[in-house]
């Protein structure tokens with residue numbers, strides 16, 4: 276039997292988790308990791324996003340307390356386990372770092388380059404990318420064998436699934452340690468091969484893009500399309516409402532990765548999606564997308 280290298284044993288023990296990006300995914304990942312007992316270091320380039328990320332975690336934990344899903348004591352302990360970091364240097368002694376910054380490959384590559392220069396060599400580096408090749412991102416690091424895709428679903432505290440994606444070089448100890456980490460968060464794993472957008476988004480995003488084409492071509496208006504899929508297909512949210520929830524910039528990036536990665540015109544991003552993103556109407560996070568969220572209740576923008 277092959278002896279397990281010392282590095283592999285160390286990698287299997289995850290205690291301290293770094294999260295890069297304190298947006299809607301980053302604060303959700305920090306929330307569930309801290310609640311599961313991990314020490315969390317949350318980083319963002321924006322101090323404001325760090326502040327608002329913590330406020331969101333506090334608010335979401337408070338909601339769980341009011342629903343009696345979490346005790347007040349566990350909430351306080353979870354909040355105390357999260358520290359904020361404006362520099363990547365503060366993540367140096369993490370056992371696992373999960374990158375969940377914007378869905379732009381050049382941003383992620385730059386983060387990995389800077390992170391690996393300070394991070395301890397045995398640490399695992401993961402990306403929460405929705406669509407970008409794990410093998411390609413791994414190649415931007417000094418440790419492709421310790422790199423993996425850990426793809427959470429939004430909203431992280433509520434969704435049960437996490438996709439695990441191995442790059443071509445990901446070793447078994449990295450995969451096993453990641454699987455164990457996800458299990459400790461109380462979530463189920465679906466293993467996906469490393470192809471554009473993996474499983475969930477490969478199926479979900481073309482449906483959302485088609486809903487936007489349905490709007491673009493005037494087949495239905497925003498309300499009709501969402502009502503049709505909610506009442507006619509029993510989807511809990513309409514596809515346009517869901518696109519606003521995911522973020523239209525993220526939706527567009529995923530469609531671009533599918534279009535380029537699979538070279539098939541069926542993945543062509545709808546020009547109306549491009550237009551919304553160009554306008555900066557990115558959905559809920561900017562208060563306007565297919566709906567306008569600035570008033571008491573969402574109003575369709577078309």
Ligand SMILES: NC(=O)c1ccc[n+]([C@@H]2O[C@H](COP(=O)([O-])OP(=O)(O)OC[C@H]3O[C@@H](n4cnc5c(N)ncnc54)[C@H](O)[C@@H]3O)[C@@H](O)[C@H]2O)c1
Pocket residue numbers: 295296297298299300301318319320321324375376377378379382386403404405406426427428429520521522525560
């Ligand atoms: N939104 C979803 O439904 C969803 C689901 C699963 C995975 N993801 C993936 O998660 C990632 C983040 O998505 P999000 O919805 O949280 O986006 P978001 O726009 O809410 O947050 C992104 C955060 O990254 C920060 N950031 C940007 N550049 C950075 C850098 N260089 N260093 C540190 N922080 C930086 C931004 O300041 C922002 O706070 C993307 O890769 C996305 O594809 C999104």
